Amino acid sequence: MVRAAVCGTEGRQFESALVYQKMAKEKKIKPSKETPSGFIDRKEKELLIRDFVISNIKEVMIKYGFQYLETPSFEYTDSIGKFLPDKDRPGEGVFSFKDENKWLSLRYDLTAPLARYVAKNYNEIPKPFKRYQLGTVWRNEKPGPGRFREFLQFDADYVGTKNPQADAELCILLAETLSKCGLDKNEFIIRVSNRKCFFGLLDFLEIKNENQRIAAVRAVDKYERIGIEGVKSLLGKGRTDKSGDFTKGAELNKKQIDGIVAYIKENSLYDEERENFKGSARFAPLAVWDDLSPLYSEGIRELGGFFGLTELSEYKDQIVYSPTLVRGIEYYTGTTFEANLLFKVKNQKGKEIEFGSVGGGGRYDNLINRFGNLDVPCTGVSFGLDRLVFALMQKKDFKIKSVKPxxxxxxxxxxxxxxxxxxxxxxxxxxxxxxxxxxxxxxxxxxxxxxxxxxxxxxxxxxxxxxxxxxxxxxxxxxxxxxxxxxxxxxxxxxx
Amino acid sequence: MVRAAVCGTEGRQFESALVYQKMAKEKKIKPSKETPSGFIDRKEKELLIRDFVISNIKEVMIKYGFQYLETPSFEYTDSIGKFLPDKDRPGEGVFSFKDENKWLSLRYDLTAPLARYVAKNYNEIPKPFKRYQLGTVWRNEKPGPGRFREFLQFDADYVGTKNPQADAELCILLAETLSKCGLDKNEFIIRVSNRKCFFGLLDFLEIKNENQRIAAVRAVDKYERIGIEGVKSLLGKGRTDKSGDFTKGAELNKKQIDGIVAYIKENSLYDEERENFKGSARFAPLAVWDDLSPLYSEGIRELGGFFGLTELSEYKDQIVYSPTLVRGIEYYTGTTFEANLLFKVKNQKGKEIEFGSVGGGGRYDNLINRFGNLDVPCTGVSFGLDRLVFALMQKKDFKIKSVKPxxxxxxxxxxxxxxxxxxxxxxxxxxxxxxxxxxxxxxxxxxxxxxxxxxxxxxxxxxxxxxxxxxxxxxxxxxxxxxxxxxxxxxxxxxx
Structure with missing residues (x-):
């Protein structure tokens, strides 16, 4: 009785684990030598490149005036909320435990814990507050080839200002970091859009239901992976993927689906046939889409301010307008951006693979407000370290010396x-x-x-x-x- | 139905989390701004010192010819077993989840996952195999002041040799690292003993029951923290700590307890009254304890070989014989060691605190054998990074420059x-x-x-x-x- 009170872990869960271990011992089952599905061992070459990348990112962070912070792996489940792309999976895609009377979850990103940190320390932090953080995050998702359930993220966030200068700073920082890590300027682009534009389009199409709007965001976010037909299914009744899993769709009507598809076809930087991004694109919104709705116009105005600033940087040609970029995470409210490589990445079998972004982020002005009546606009960027390392490992001219005794x-x-x-x-x-x-x-x-x-x-x-x-x-x-x-x-x- | 099959998380557990979140939303409960009990946020000064320490340790690792490796946070529960000091707590002190039909646990150290890695990759690795790893570990223990449920460890292990040269190499490496991180040679000692000596004493005292032997190890391991009276209670019926929690004792008889207490009193380097370690001690076992049992003599012989080697190093005066050092972890089989600071460490209120070791380890020759019929003797060292950083932060002459924009x-x-x-x-x-x-x-x-x-x-x-x-x-x-x-x-x- 005393012990149960002491530790406060959920008795039932652990008892089952013990019963299992006891059974294994009695039956003399040998323990497994494998890593659990979705988790892997990493070896020296990858780790040395990762250290190189991390130390370069840290240098850029310091040069840009960001402060170092670390939050724990676990947060109270209610603190970090549920803002994942795959909201519709069981358990919201997170690993959770019951601890005494409260639920704990392993963080699924570094942004939600930052929001909790800012809410807790609001009186003490500088305003604006610029912080960087390195840490593992976990997603209790279906594992797949190259899709893991834990990965390392490096984030920089700019807390407490609505000024587009903050968004511009993060995109410039993202570009400088990729450059410092060894990518040439013609090897990557940073695509930029604004959530208000896409929501403005949904206003115009009279899609008002909140769940349908988020489902539409998630559908369009997958365009480069699943193609226009896949997006159509996800905007409609739903889609069954290659493995037979079914994802429920947004259930929009035909006119609404056609409107979104037309928007993608006319605006996307992605070439579906060549499976590649087109070169750079100056910010020049097509007039035909210009006054869809007040929200759309507001997004375009914000983008104008943003690009006016990135034009002043060394990376003006790398930071490009990409109207169909939406980002799948629910909490974004304004500018969103994503870094894509312009060279093809191959898997271990030498086959070209759909690679995704090596970093991205955006503005999330309402996340901290959940904790009370704090009006704290924020914007942030997150580096996908493991992907960046994987890509660098494929570059012929990229070498890291490994010292042997x-x-x-x-x-x-x-x-x-x-x-x-x-x-x-x-x-x-x-x-x-x-x-x-x-x-x-x-x-x-x-x-x-x-x-x-x-x-x-x-x-x-x-x-x-x-x-x-x-x-x-x-x-x-x-x-x-x-x-x-x-x-x-x-x-x-x-x-x- | 499809979704549940896809993800394979334990439905019941997550449903409860969802029900809780829904309740919170309906009642408009604001989410918590606090970190969960036992978890903390860490700020710039500490993190910069930690980076400094980590980069110094990595340099020493490379100089000593160790290879970089990383295993995942999660392992199958049966793979990492249950070898924690506080075995008698519910759930064995680990965080576990059910994933489809198998249990997963967050690693509680880096040694058990290494054993799994070696078993899995035995044919490919060099023999002997020297690896280093940095990583967070988790213990689902009762949190207390300065006692957290996650911490960062840095380990080096020497796999596949019984040679005392491997144990000596790790102690020399431990000393060189502490020195490189900024500690003077008169600020630390590395105490060394051998599990065989203590088990040899238990043989002599006719303590044969395996659970009693491990309970006795754990009791003596706590000597510097709880004093001789505390040890006596833990060797007997048990002990209630300041917070009222009861730990069951080894239930030895009076003669057995007296034997162990005499051994501690005559052999310990710890001065209970001054709450400090005595200066250095050459390896010179007291003759009176010399032929307690065959196992005891074997331990002494191994220690002789070990000290013959450390005598040849620059750190011969820092690596000292400490017969009462036992280390609480169950899997040790031979030489054990632990680094202690010789200066007093204060908490944030300026009060001197019982600080524990900044690193330690030992020989564990039977751990890999659990996975099959592999006879792979091992020895390893683990750095307690957070403690080392905390101690360095208190040294007046230790400064890390923090760059501000x-x-x-x-x-x-x-x-x-x-x-x-x-x-x-x-x-x-x-x-x-x-x-x-x-x-x-x-x-x-x-x-x-x-x-x-x-x-x-x-x-x-x-x-x-x-x-x-x-x-x-x-x-x-x-x-x-x-x-x-x-x-x-x-x-x-x-x-x-």
Whole structure:
């Protein structure tokens, strides 16, 4: 009784886990060696590139005057709400637990927790408040190829101003970051639109029901993935995907669907046949769409202010107008944007894949208002780190050096003090190095050194010890040299 | 029906979350602004120090020849088993979910997932295999002051060798890392013992029941926190802590308890009255304890091999013998070690606190064997990053520079192009800078600049624009200078 009160976890749930473990033990079922579906192990090459990308993003964040913040993985479920693209899935796509009397959820993005943070600390933060955050987010979605249930995000948000300068700053920052990470200016575009334009179109088409409006946003958001026919189905009764799963549609009438489809066809930057984005597009809204509704005009006016500012930046050609960009998340209220690569990305089998964006965001003026009567307009950008890393790994001219240790071979345990002498010498010169652990035969030690891609191995047997020199074998060339101990560091520096 | 099949989350659990959210909406309950109990927000100063620590640890890892790896947050519950110190709590102290027919848990450390990784990839990995990993871990424990339910760990593990060289390497690495992060050699010790010695003592005392043995380990592990009387209770019937929670004891008999207490009193490096560790101790086991049991002697022999190696390192005085160190985790089988600070750490109220270790680990030779018939001896070390950062923040001579932006004030929106000109100039010179977003009065802009601790602000009004110069105000000194645009970057560099 005492223990249950102490911890306050949901007893029933955990008891089942225990019963399962006990069963497994009794039946001597071996535990699984696999990662759960939608989760993966990541190896050195990817992680080193990710570190490189993260450190570049952090540098840009600091240069642009953003502050570092971190919120926890878990939030109260009611704090972060339910604003995911796939609202219509069970559990809203989040991982949740019951903790005493309240529900906790793993965050599904870094924006909803920021809104909670601002509401909590509103009196203390600067106004406006610019913060950046790096963190894992989780989505309890259906896993698929390249679609994971946890991923790393890097966000920058601008809190407390309606000024389009904030939106422009974030798009410029997004462009500068991609550029700093190694993408050429002709390898990406940042497509920009405004949620008010699309909602203005829906006003014109007399689509007033809130659920239908959000369903229409989500349908159009999927255009580049599912094509115009897929969008039509999602605007209508619904759509069954390749795996047989059915997504309910917006249930619009034919006239409404035709209106949206015409808007996409005339305005989209996406070339459905070539499966690619067209080059850059200056902000020049087609006159025919110009006065659909007051909301539409307001969106166009805001975009005018926005593009007036990005025109002043180095990335004016990368930041382009894209009327059909809507972004699937419910909380956006104004300017939205998304970074797309202009080169094709291939999967591990060499097949070109539908890749999605490497970053995006937009304005969400009403999110913090949920916590009380705080009128705090916000805008933010989120980097899809894993995708960006995946894309960079495919660029031929992109290389990250991975340092491997020099291996000091063991001939006789009685000479271990001598081996440590060499090791201390190398490490104090900041050379990655190690003594092979154990007394394995030389053949096994060499297999190990080759397997870890060591640049060179050191032989330091009785003879060498007497002479005060080592044998150094370059594992790339196979060349072997006798070297005086005092010259060792310099010789190794030539090889690594 | 289709949707439930798709996602495979536990329907009941999520339905309750939805019902709760719906109730909250109907009753117009405002969402909570608080972080859940045991979880906190972290701010810039701490995060910058943490980044500094992480980048130093990574450098040492590479120098010592460890490979970078990352496993996911979630593992199948049966894969990671249940080896936590507080095994006797409900749910084993982990956060678990049901996913289709299997249970998933958030990892509680990085060692159990490594064991799963090695079992899965045994044929591909080098032997021995040295890997490092950084990641958040979660414990569903009772939160307390400074005791959180998520924290960041940095681990290095040496897989596939029984050689004491591997254990020695990890302790030397631990010492070098602490040193590189800014601790002087007289500010920490690494206490070392061997689980076989303590189990050998239990053999001698005829404590054979497995649960009693583990309970005894956990009791002694808490010695520095709860004192000898607390340990006595935990070795006996149990102990009620300050908050009224009861922990069941090992239920040993009086003779057995007296034996363990005598062992602690004669061997501990901890001074209970001064609440501090005694200085360094060479490996010199007391003869009186020397032949308690075969297992005890084996432990002493292994320690002899270990200390023979650490003696050869630069950190020989920091790596000390500490017979009463046991470590609370169940899976250890041999050498165990723990890094303790020798200076007092204070909490935010200035009160000295019981601080625990900033890193530790040990040998776990049987963990991978759970997955099949793989005989893979392992040893590992784990850094408690949050604690290390907390301790470094208290050192007077430890400073991390936090860069704040130069603020370009707005006088008139019509001159925005000029402001952008200055901004582009500064940012292309890599100077952190921003234009104040909006048209707030100058007073408000100055309040903002002071609040964010900007080093200086730039005034660029109509007059200055005509003259081709700006007014630069140093916010530390209050000094204001008129500066030609071409000299601006150099002048700012003098201030920041």
């Amino acid at each position: 020099v291996v000091i071979c063991i001939f006789d345990q009685k000479n271990i003090e001598n081996y440590f002498g060499i090791l201390n010498k190398l490490r104090s010169s900041n050379i990655s190095s190690e003594i092979y652990p154990g007394e394995g035969k030389l053949k096994k030690q060499m297999e190990y050194a080759n397997k870890i891609q060591s640049p060179c191995v050191i032989f330091y047997g009785d003879d060498e010890i007497k002479k005060g020199e080592v044998k150094l074998r370059n594992l790339k060339t196979g060349e072997e040299l006798s070297i005086k101990i005092e010259n060792l560091v310099n010789e190794i520096r030539k090889i690594i | 130069v603020v370009i004030c707005i006088f008139d929106q019509k001159n925005i192009e000029n402001y952008f000109g200055i901004l582009n100039k500064l940012r292309s010179s890599n100077i952190s800078s921003e234009i104040y977003p909006g048209e707030g009065k100058l007073k408000k802009q100055m309040e903002y600049a002071n609040k964010i601790q900007s080093p200086c602000v730039i005034f660029y009004g109509d007059d200055e624009i005509k003259k081709g110069e700006v007014k630069l105000r140093n916010l530390k000194t209050g000094e204001e200078l008129s500066i030609k645009i071409e000299n601006l970057v150099n002048e700012i560099r003098k201030i920041i």
